[in-house]
Amino acid sequence: MGDKAINLSEKFSTFTEQWSPKIVAQLNDYDILIAKVEGEFNWHNHPDTDEMFMVIEGEITIEMKDGDVTLGPGELYVVPKGKQHRPVAKAEAKIMLFEPAGVPNTGDPATAATKELV
Template sequence: MAGAISLESKLATFEERWSPKIVASFNGHDVMVVKVEGEFVWHAHPDSDDFFFVLKGRLRIRLRDGDVVLGPGELFVVPKGVEHCPVAEEETHLLLIEPAGTPNTGDTATAAPKIAI
């Protein structure tokens, strides 16, 4: 059995933005950390919800009917099929959980590859 996973230590191993790194898996889901800054693309996930948990910084999730702003220790789940655009005005660290293989842009052609660290 593996030991505890330090999310802070995992985040310290890379600098890329908007490139999720898999730190664990369970029940067919990837648990990932990611560093974000700036604006991502408007997108939707037709088959799954999108889970965001802020570890450090602030994240604005733009939705067509209003924004959701998250700080450290806060989470939001974007329902499947809902178009959204994450924005971070400063470097922000997130924990993401989604079904394994889910592209971060909702489209495998434009998604960042997911790498286990």
């Protein structure tokens, strides 16, 4: 991660997979991740931590049982810990996530994507 600025456009150009978060930096005990998303992810929650979504490009909707939140470029939303949610993108979107290191993206380590450094 070194001593130079992280160029998100460059990082996004290194992968094509959907719903597969990539670590671009670490801040204390947190991973800063980026992902390309399209379609619907599964309903899940994170019982021990909040989860922050920030849209870099495109639009996503965070569906929740008590109301949805739609985000466009430059907008972010924090899903409170334990809250059931499902991110949905009608077209490909590029997002950034902030999560404690080691948090499974599905809320369940058995079904989670492996997070790689890019």
